[in-house]
Each structure stands twice: as structure tokens, then as C-alpha cells.
Amino acid sequence: MANWSELMTYIRSNYKISDEDKGYCRLLFDVGDGRSQFILLFHQTLNGGLEDWVEIQSPVGNATDLPLLDVLKDVGRMVVGGLSVEENLALLKHSVPLANLDVNEFERPMRLLLHSADNLERKYLGSDRL
Template structure:
């Protein structure tokens, strides 16, 4: 893959897309234990020319999770992604450059991030929300 449009084509064929905007896709990832996780893919452009994809997944609402405990957990047990607050949500996210991106360099981080966000959501909010 080398462009956002190529990534969108691949994602539409491989994942359940529940919403699409020009620079954003919303996916619903389902797990074997009947849980599911919303994952947002966003196109970011660095310096007006370099395309990146941001993979983000909410893991709770800001007012409903112990942020310190969640950050400690992520610091000890998470390989990919960082935690940020976006609006009312605590979000696990990771960003990758699209230029020369191999398929496995996208699918593995997406899977890992979705599963980790779902585990954090279950651990810290006890919920299984599709935000």
C-alpha cells in the first residue's frame, strides 16, 4: 500500500466497515468471546505531503475510568499504541506512515490495538460499548 485510497480499498474488502467519511473509516471488530470493538482509521497528512494512517479505538469514557491505573497498565503491558483523551473518551491509538507500508505492518497493529483496547475497556469500565 502506498496511499489512503489503496488502504481504504483493502480495509473495505477485509473488515466490517460501519461508517465511511472522506478521511475516516469506522470498523467494528468482533472477537470470539462475543465482544466487539470500534476502531477508527483516520488519514493524516504530515507536512502537506506524507500520508499516515491513525488507528484509534476507545477503551472507556474519561469520567468512568481510573486514568492513573489505566496508564500504569498500558505502560506495563502494551506493545503498540499510546493513550490519549479524545473528546469524552480514553483512546488507544497508533499511527503508521502509508508510504511503503506492507499489509502485515497494518493488520498486526490494528489487531493488537483493537484487542488491547477491548481488554482495557473490559478491565477499567466493565463495559462492551460500541462508541
């Protein structure tokens, strides 16, 4: 994949999209035990538009409901993802460049982020809140 358009062609062929807009896509996954988890994909450009990236996000929960120091410690031990808070929503995030992107360089980080966010939500909030 070399650009956002090619990534979205791949996504449309392999996943059910729950929401989509220009530069944005939301996927909903069944993670078992009656739980679901969102993956949010955002097209990002760097270096004056010369570099195309995809930012992968998955919500953990409302930041005010989480013991953020404990969550940060857990995230620090993860291979993929960093924690951010946007509009009081704690998110696991990871970004990859689209130029020369192999499918596994997108798929594996996305799956790790998906399950890590769900595991953090389960551990610290106990229920599927988002």
C-alpha cells in the first residue's frame, strides 16, 4: 500500500466499516464474551504533505474513570501503542507510514492495539462501556 486510498480499498475488501468520512474510518470488532471494540483510522500527512501515514486508535474509556498512572504503566510494557487523552477519552494510538506498507505492518499493530485497548478497559473498568 502506498497511500490512503489503497489502504481504504484494502479495508473495504476485508472489514465491515461502521462509519467513514474523508480521511477517517471506524471499524467495530467482536472481541468475544459479548464485548466489542472500535478501531479508528485517520489519514495523517507529514512533511508538508509528502508523507502519508495512518493513525490507528482504539478507545479504552473515559479518562476520569481510569487510574491513569496504572494504565500508563501497563501501556509502557506494550510493544505497540501509546496512551493519549482527547476530549476526556483515553485512547491507545499507533501510527505507521503508508509508503511501501506491507499488509502485516498494518494488520498486526491494529490487532495488538485492538486487544490491548479491550484488555485495559476490562481490567480497569470491568465492563464494555464504549
